[in-house]
Amino acid sequence: MHARTRTLLVVITVAVGALVAGVYAGTRITSPADAAAEAEPPQASEVTVPVESRTLESEVVTRGDASYTGAVDVELEFTGTESAPVVTGHVPEVGDEADAGDVLLEVIGRPVIALPGDLPMYRSLQPGMSGPDVEQLEEALQELGFDPGSVDETYTAATGRAVAALFEDAGYEPPAVDPEVQAELESAEEAVRQAEDEVANAEAALAEASSGPSKSEKISAQNDVDKAERALEQAREQGDDEAIADAQAQLDLAQARLEELLEGPDTSAEEDALENAKQRLAEAREERDAAAVAASTPLPSSEAAFVPTFPRRIDEVNVERGGTVDGPVMSISGADLVVNASVDATARELISKEDEAILELPTGENVTATITKIGESDDEESDEFRVVLTPDELTDEHVEVLRSANVRVTIPVESTDGEVLAVPLAALTTGPDEEARIEVQRPDAEDDEPATELVEVEVGLTTDGYAEVTPVDGELAENDLVIVGQENDAEADDTDDDG
Structure with a gap:
C-alpha cells in the first residue's frame, strides 16, 4: 500500500476514536442544573383500593379452658x-x-x-x-x-x-x-305407763264414789221419814211430851239421812286424787316426748x-x-362441661349473658356455646372478667375432645344486615365540620390523568380494619377506587422489582 494512503487511514482511525471518546464523555458529564434535578425525590403516586361489598362482623376473641362445673372434694x-x-x-x-x-x-x-x-x-x-x-x-x-x-x-x-x-x-x-339415750327413752315410756295406770285407778275410785245410793236405799230412807212422822203425830195425840221429843228427834235424823242420799256423796278426795294423777301423767309424757326426740x-x-x-x-x-x-375420698364436679375464659374491661362492655359464642375444638370443628355467667376476676389486682360458657348439644366425641382442652372462643358482638359498602379505615378522613369523607378517584374523560372527588359518608360498623360507609353527599359504588395514601414511584418500582 502507498505510504500516503496508510497515513490517511491512520488519521481517519484516530479521528473516529476521538469522536467516539468525545461522545462517551459527553454522556457521562452532568451539568449542575441536571444534577440538582436528579437529586429531587420522584413524584409520589396515589395508592387506591376498590370499594368492597361485604358483610362486616365485630367479635370478641379469647381462649378458654374446658372443665366440668364446680369441682368439689368429698371429705x-x-x-x-x-x-x-x-x-x-x-x-x-x-x-x-x-x-x-x-x-x-x-x-x-x-x-x-x-x-x-x-x-x-x-x-x-x-x-x-x-x-x-x-x-x-x-x-x-x-x-x-x-x-x-x-x-x-x-x-x-x-x-x-x-x-x-x-x-x-x-x-x-x-x-x-346412743344406747344410753335409748335406755332413757324406755325408762320414760315405763313412767308414762305407770302414770296412766294411776289415772285409771283414780278415775275408777271417783266413779265408785260418785255412783250415790241405790233406789231401794232411797225408798228405805223415805220410809224411815214417813215412819218417824207417824210416830211424832201419835205422840202428839197422846200428849206425852217425852214421847213427842223422842219422835221429833227420830224424824229429824230420818230427814237428814234422806237429804244426804238425795244430795249425792262427797267425792272431793277422789277428785283431788284424780287431778294429781293426771298431772303426773302429763309430766311423764313430756319427759317421754323429750326422750323420744333425743332418741x-x-x-x-x-x-x-x-x-x-x-x-x-x-x-x-x-x-x-x-x-x-x-x-378426700373423691373429687366430683358438675356433670356438664363448661369453658372458663377471661376478657378485658373493653370486651366486657360488649358482651352479655345469653350471648352466643363459637368454640373451636382442637380437631378444627366448631361448636356453639352460650355465655351463662360473667364475673369479676379472682385476682383483685386484675381488670379481667371471668366468662363461663356452656356448650350447646355435644356428642360423645365432642365431650372427649373438649375435656380439659384449651380452645379458641369467638363471641360475635355485632354484624351488618347483609353485605354493605366497606372501605379500609385508612380511606376515611375528617372534613372541616368533623364530617367523615373519602376521596374517590374518578376517570377523567378529557384527560388521561384520573380526577379525585371527596364524598361525604356516614360511617357504620367498623371491624377488622374496615368501615361500613353510606354516601351522604356524592355517589359511591362497589369497585370505585378510594385513596388510602400515597406511594413513591421509585419505591413502587422497587416493590415491583422485588415482586
Missing part, C-alpha cells in the same frame, strides 16, 4: 368411731354420675349419701340441735320427698324420722341411736356429703375397697 369426718374407716364397698369409677340421694361410697358398712346443700357436713347432727346446717338438711330431705316436718333450724323427731326414711330408701339401716335417728358426719348442685360427675377416686380413708 368425711370420722370423729367418735371405734373402728378404722375401712372402705367396704360401693366404690365408684371415674366418669360415673351421682345424683342427690345416691350412695357415693360405703365405709365400715355404712353409706355416704349425697345431699344437696352449700354448707359442708362439718358436724354430726343430733335431735335437739339447731343451726343453719339443720335447716339445710331439712330442705334436702324435703327436696328428696322425705317429710321433715317444719323446715327450720331445729332438729326434731320429725327430722329424725325423715333421716331414717332416707337411709331405708338407700337400702341401709338408719343410723343407730330420734341422728345423722353422723361420716354418712352424708353435701354438694351444691346435681347431677355430679366422678372426676377422681382416691380410695379403693379394703383401703382406709385418709383425706
Whole structure:
C-alpha cells in the first residue's frame, strides 16, 4: 500500500476514536442544573383500593379452658368411731354420675349419701340441735320427698324420722341411736305407763264414789221419814211430851239421812286424787316426748356429703375397697362441661349473658356455646372478667375432645344486615365540620390523568380494619377506587422489582 494512503487511514482511525471518546464523555458529564434535578425525590403516586361489598362482623376473641362445673372434694369426718374407716364397698369409677340421694361410697358398712346443700357436713347432727346446717338438711330431705316436718333450724323427731326414711330408701339401716339415750327413752315410756295406770285407778275410785245410793236405799230412807212422822203425830195425840221429843228427834235424823242420799256423796278426795294423777301423767309424757326426740335417728358426719348442685360427675377416686380413708375420698364436679375464659374491661362492655359464642375444638370443628355467667376476676389486682360458657348439644366425641382442652372462643358482638359498602379505615378522613369523607378517584374523560372527588359518608360498623360507609353527599359504588395514601414511584418500582 502507498505510504500516503496508510497515513490517511491512520488519521481517519484516530479521528473516529476521538469522536467516539468525545461522545462517551459527553454522556457521562452532568451539568449542575441536571444534577440538582436528579437529586429531587420522584413524584409520589396515589395508592387506591376498590370499594368492597361485604358483610362486616365485630367479635370478641379469647381462649378458654374446658372443665366440668364446680369441682368439689368429698371429705368425711370420722370423729367418735371405734373402728378404722375401712372402705367396704360401693366404690365408684371415674366418669360415673351421682345424683342427690345416691350412695357415693360405703365405709365400715355404712353409706355416704349425697345431699344437696352449700354448707359442708362439718358436724354430726343430733335431735335437739339447731343451726343453719339443720335447716339445710331439712330442705334436702324435703327436696328428696322425705317429710321433715317444719323446715327450720331445729332438729326434731320429725327430722329424725325423715333421716331414717332416707337411709331405708338407700337400702341401709338408719343410723343407730346412743344406747344410753335409748335406755332413757324406755325408762320414760315405763313412767308414762305407770302414770296412766294411776289415772285409771283414780278415775275408777271417783266413779265408785260418785255412783250415790241405790233406789231401794232411797225408798228405805223415805220410809224411815214417813215412819218417824207417824210416830211424832201419835205422840202428839197422846200428849206425852217425852214421847213427842223422842219422835221429833227420830224424824229429824230420818230427814237428814234422806237429804244426804238425795244430795249425792262427797267425792272431793277422789277428785283431788284424780287431778294429781293426771298431772303426773302429763309430766311423764313430756319427759317421754323429750326422750323420744333425743332418741330420734341422728345423722353422723361420716354418712352424708353435701354438694351444691346435681347431677355430679366422678372426676377422681382416691380410695379403693379394703383401703382406709385418709383425706378426700373423691373429687366430683358438675356433670356438664363448661369453658372458663377471661376478657378485658373493653370486651366486657360488649358482651352479655345469653350471648352466643363459637368454640373451636382442637380437631378444627366448631361448636356453639352460650355465655351463662360473667364475673369479676379472682385476682383483685386484675381488670379481667371471668366468662363461663356452656356448650350447646355435644356428642360423645365432642365431650372427649373438649375435656380439659384449651380452645379458641369467638363471641360475635355485632354484624351488618347483609353485605354493605366497606372501605379500609385508612380511606376515611375528617372534613372541616368533623364530617367523615373519602376521596374517590374518578376517570377523567378529557384527560388521561384520573380526577379525585371527596364524598361525604356516614360511617357504620367498623371491624377488622374496615368501615361500613353510606354516601351522604356524592355517589359511591362497589369497585370505585378510594385513596388510602400515597406511594413513591421509585419505591413502587422497587416493590415491583422485588415482586
